[in-house]
Amino acid sequence: MERRDLKRVLIHSLVFSPDGVSTAYLYNDIALGLIENGFEVIVLTTTPHYNLIESELVKQPIGKKLFGFYYQSDFKGIKVYHIPLKKYKSTFKRLVSFVYWHVLSFIIGVSIKKINFVLSPSPPLSIGFISLLIAKFKGAKAIYNVQEIYPDLLINQGNLKSPIIISLLKKFEKCIYNYSAAVTTIDEVFYATISSRFSEIGKLKIIPNFVDTDLYKPLNQKQDLPAVFGSDNGKIKILYAGNIGFFQDWGPVLFAARELLEENIEFWIIGEGVQKEFLEIEVQKQNLSNVRVFPYQSRELIPMINNYADIHFIAINQQMEQEGFPSKVYTIMACAKPIIVVTGLNTPLYNFLKDKNCSELITNNRNVNFTQAIRKLAFDKELRERLGNNGYAEIIKNYSKKVVVSKYANLLQSL
Structure with missing residues (x-):
């Protein structure tokens, strides 16, 4: 039965269990940690698509909903909504899949009952915008976690050169920062890089990433590998x-x-x-x-x-x-x-x-x-x-x- 006295957090992330990538592991642990700290948690993410391991897929089966428009799974008691996102070779198909993920994420997000907070990590930058819209419709507060700085990363890689698109993305970035209830970043360098982009610097906080010391720890002797x-x-x-x-x-x-x-x-x-x-x-x-x-x-x-x-x-x-x-x-x-x-x-x-x-x-x-x-x-x-x-x-x-x-x-x- 739902506990009405608990605040509910919607984690909106590009990756989550059973994806096998560092951001997924990070947010798996954040989700479980928030529950230990007295919150309810629900997750909105993609279908598994990154470093997939068969044993993990077996442990967390993904069930089809509405003829495959979206899927659902259970991660250690946490309800997880999975919106299809596929790595097509065709640029056009990948773009359509990306837009589909955003649109359906918004629809599913606003349909979830009782949301107090929406927590979303970059990348992509656009996830922060969808999280803001969900938070606005639900009367919730959006927290955006800057794991990588966009559009700076695309610009410095040489993948983004159009002055018009760069200008639009920078305005988009500032919009996400300034309309979020809070923005967290992982260290002082990131803080210094983006601090000038805030009209209200008090919103920006430093919260580093972490490690599960129950899993990662020194072992007394070498063990046999596979x-x-x-x-x-x-x-x-x-x-x-x-x-x-x-x-x-x-x-x-x-x-x-x-x-x-x-x-x-x-x-x-x-x-x-x-x-x-x-x-x-x-x-x-x-x-x-x-x-x-x-x-x-x-x-x-x-x-x-x-x-x-x-x-x-x-x-x-x-x-x-x-x-x-x-x-x-x-x-x-x-x-x-x-x-x-x-x-x-x-x-x-x-x-x-x-x-x-x-x-x-x-x-x-x-x-x-x-x-x-x-x-x-x-x-x-x-x-x-x-x-x-x-x-x-x-x-x-x-x-x-x-x-x-x-x-x-x-x-x-x-x-």
Whole structure:
């Protein structure tokens, strides 16, 4: 039976369980955390379309409603509405699917009884607008969570060049910011970037992302991995697990692999993405026998894989390093592992890590310095353990799920 005394939050997100991507995991945890903090939660999202794992689809079956106009599932007691969104090859079909998702999201959203808050993360920018409309019709308050800054990201990638469209999107962005009851962003760099776009700066809050420390934690000893990884060959493992796309800089990785080909070091790259084929071709073409590329693995396996690796790395494309923050840095730190990070000065990732003494930060001469950092950590186990333990202590203190979700709960209560 519905509890009338509880405030109800509609989470409106492009991805949610059973999608296997970081934003989905983040909002799965936020949804459950808000319930623990005394809220009701309902979710409005897409049909599963990102890093799908059969076992997760079996655990959360999607039921057809109204002949397939939309679908519905249950995530640990939370009702989830899924609007169809497909990755068509045709640009026109993808656009039609995208518009359909927006229109039906609005219709379903306004049909849901008793909504007090609408919480939506970017991307896309347009989700904030639909959330605003739903909130307006329902007499609710909209909270927009800036995970990536649009249209800045599209402009800096070179995907958006029309002055007219850029101007319209910037006005659209300001409209979403200024009509929302509150806007949250993940760090001080993002805050500084968008603060001038607000007429009422008090609406903008910093709430960082977080990690589930019940799932991601140090393990006392290495555990056996699935057969796809083969048996342990005794080499130092340096790992990247995540999206293999344009946000990453693969140049320093390929350079380091060539330089370290004859040393007792092996690169593991796990995931999917638009640059995976390029990476596999380069590894084969350059005969990089010390680089192994694996398919995407389930979330439940990542803590084990994180602990299995000796060193982790994240290398960010210089053109995009101001526009995002890879949440995997939290999960690596939570497993007490050291990180080598290639990024520029005063980027979100640099500013987060610079005073935590849990990583090697490479800000210039990327190829050579990245290679040297690998050698340095590979042959200094004590340093690896010290950096890893520093990162773990920071996570437990400031970035656990309980600590950060309580900030979202407090924000909603304040509104």
